[in-house]
Amino acid sequence: MAAITLGDLAARFGCELAGDPGVAVERVGTLAAADGRTLSFLANPRYRRELATTRAGAVALDPGSLASCPCPALVSKNPYALYARIAQLLYPRAAPVPGVHGSAVIDPGARIDPTAQVGPMAVVAAGVVIGPRCVVGPHSILEEGVQLASDIYLSARVTLCSGVRVGARTVVQPGAVIGGDGFGFALDKGQWIKIPQVGSVSIGADVEIGANTTIDRGAIEDTVIADDVKLDNLIQIGHNVRIGKHTAIAGCTGISGSTVIGERCQIGGAVSMGGHLTIVDDVVITGTSMISRSIMHPGVYSSGIPFEEARTWRRLVGHFKRIGEIRQRLARLEGGAGAADEQVGDDERS
């Protein structure tokens, strides 16, 4: 990518420029490491003190930080988004190189758009449709009937099982498995009987799916990931889960089968969510939370207790295991309400 001037950037993205419009940047960098050809940004207040000494060619920042900036600035109420857009301009994804690598195994019944790129060792089964400008990275597997819209990027080693449909511009990181069988077994006289998983997976447009993340196919109907959903690495999505538009989920989180998550939710890492739940729109769940019942109101929800020194923690756990006794002793001191009180405790469910 050639350099681009700050004047051009301000015009293109409709942001205010404070400084010389003729200065050009050609790469991005941190405030601490930037040089005069580098665009940096300030979005996280943790890094504010690095602004004063930056040698960046320009910094994307919010209006309130402008006074402290020692170099040209591109000013936006959302400097992180501005940075993202400029970085996309400076680091465009390589355009697809149309064609199918000679080592790929393509079923004659597959339809591949002539503008699409299919990499080495890819396996493309019968009935697959690959749309314009899609990139199917090396070692990817597209089973029977997979349908890719346009401009999809399967980076490498992506597995799409039979019937999976993917919307435009979706990106899948290496090792993701979409459409493996859901975990469905019926117990009969001590033996597990496998329940055929006859649904598939429907992935929307502008979705991102992280490395080694797994999304199971539906038991009967499809598992559904709506447009602009962002899934980090090593996430497990059970069969028949439905995730609404613009929801983002951080790594190591697991969503059990048939749970429905609304739009614009933000779910932290290592969250564990039960099955058959409903989470409405605009719910934020902090990392490590255990979600064992539905959430019917927008808001922020948490569980998980932060660490202490191990010795302190062991004491806390010891006390916790005697918390029932604490309540009994308290009731005794208050004068005899203990027994009734304890029954309430016993009935509480989570």
Next chain:
Amino acid sequence: MAAITLGDLAARFGCELAGDPGVAVERVGTLAAADGRTLSFLANPRYRRELATTRAGAVALDPGSLASCPCPALVSKNPYALYARIAQLLYPRAAPVPGVHGSAVIDPGARIDPTAQVGPMAVVAAGVVIGPRCVVGPHSILEEGVQLASDIYLSARVTLCSGVRVGARTVVQPGAVIGGDGFGFALDKGQWIKIPQVGSVSIGADVEIGANTTIDRGAIEDTVIADDVKLDNLIQIGHNVRIGKHTAIAGCTGISGSTVIGERCQIGGAVSMGGHLTIVDDVVITGTSMISRSIMHPGVYSSGIPFEEARTWRRLVGHFKRIGEIRQRLARLEGGAGAADEQVGDDERS
């Protein structure tokens, strides 16, 4: 699959039929979406209210639900298992297409049954034995000495490291890695020394292993997964773990090395289990539990605290961190037993 009549189904599976034996079904569906050619089922009481309005051709249900069923019914005390069996009949797995794909790399020292199917890009090393009617999906890797019994289904991109043995009818989902090195290192003067992992993995018959699940090879003796064990996605099984027959484990659970789990256990998702533990037969562990000591009696075990609104949760955590103080204050009110009481708290171990 052609349609099959309810009369045939009742005869084949020995269940009671309420309704016209000549009605035929040809697919499965949910109660809400079923039409007259569809078999549905009612096993989870959450869906009971959908029974009254279903347009299904037939519903598999328990005797207690029969009165509410507006259409023909196949009646069983275990309608979920009945449904599973009928679904297997309507959606049989494709029979193996005998032969080895031209792109696979097969060592001349491997023995492949002529009825087995080996897919594109598979790599089969010396000493491998592939039994009758096995399917080795595309991109699978079978290292030296792997032995597959009969009717095994490795869906795609399955890695079986050297010496892994797999029993009949076992199914492995994409991305699973069986037989990678266990996590064994000795610390010597601040440096880690790798301990060769010279055991392998023995997988029984009728096992299911989920997508991107990892099962480590044994340090000396084998890691063992017994018959009819069902493992969901993204599970980690450490070296020398032994899991007994019919045990099922949900996704994102990790089992540390040398732990032995009994038969017929049911272990929820995101459970974390320490090493060198014993879990007896018939133990149920609910999701997110932390298992740090052995379980010597059948029963149901739990840990993990469900979420609250973040503001409420922060208060609870704040209170929790002062629970020792609570006990001290309580003891002071009761009259001076405080100091002794605290020592008990300190000694408690988990």
Next chain:
Amino acid sequence: MAAITLGDLAARFGCELAGDPGVAVERVGTLAAADGRTLSFLANPRYRRELATTRAGAVALDPGSLASCPCPALVSKNPYALYARIAQLLYPRAAPVPGVHGSAVIDPGARIDPTAQVGPMAVVAAGVVIGPRCVVGPHSILEEGVQLASDIYLSARVTLCSGVRVGARTVVQPGAVIGGDGFGFALDKGQWIKIPQVGSVSIGADVEIGANTTIDRGAIEDTVIADDVKLDNLIQIGHNVRIGKHTAIAGCTGISGSTVIGERCQIGGAVSMGGHLTIVDDVVITGTSMISRSIMHPGVYSSGIPFEEARTWRRLVGHFKRIGEIRQRLARLEGGAGAADEQVGDDERS
């Protein structure tokens, strides 16, 4: 490997021998299963009682256990490390078979040392450098500009994305993905904008990376894994994380972006660590801990509450959810300090 005498082993590893130096061992085994040609070891006190009846040819043990040993012994203060070194001698990794398999796809712009081994179906892109005696296992993918030093072992199906650098003697288990895009998106008017991840990953020497573990590339600068770091299976390492030398992390742990972990740390399984934190050198974190703030002092840290019977656990949770009420009632009994006390509780942050 041929057999080796105890005299040779004692001389080679500088340890004391108690017994006949002419006895030879040729394999390793557990104390319980060993025979006269087997070397065993005693490092974990759990197995002490098996020492008295072992039939091993020799046992590696510490001086304090020598008196109870019924057979020849190799004595070391660190018998586990001694065992590791002998096992490496008895079970050497197969030497690389120099050359590139005919099915691999190698870009003409890649440089592969003639002593390196590149397995079936490997894909090696332009600008890749593969050093002496490296093994690139079957189905591995090395994207543009990947650099491998010497004696690296990529077991099978390893994905190294563009620009990843790996130090000497590092071992990577199957399914690991190194250098996938970090989880970086800016929210703008309800839509996620992808932030190009332009850093890469730098892996040191003598590192081990477990099966299906994922390490994201940096957003701007590199993600860094220092020398002799050991990572178990199914670990997620976010973008721009830095892990210091000799640190070991057990399976299913997730480290959020930009967190810096010191040297010689030991981090248990299923730990969940927030982003932008600092963990100093010599920190031990026990399994399942939630790390939501920095740790500035060496020590042992924990969270996670061990299980109870489900009925007991439900009661404990019920009590816990009323812990604020407990403090209020306590304050009331003490005489009126309640309101002020509750405000403290509310302000506490984790």
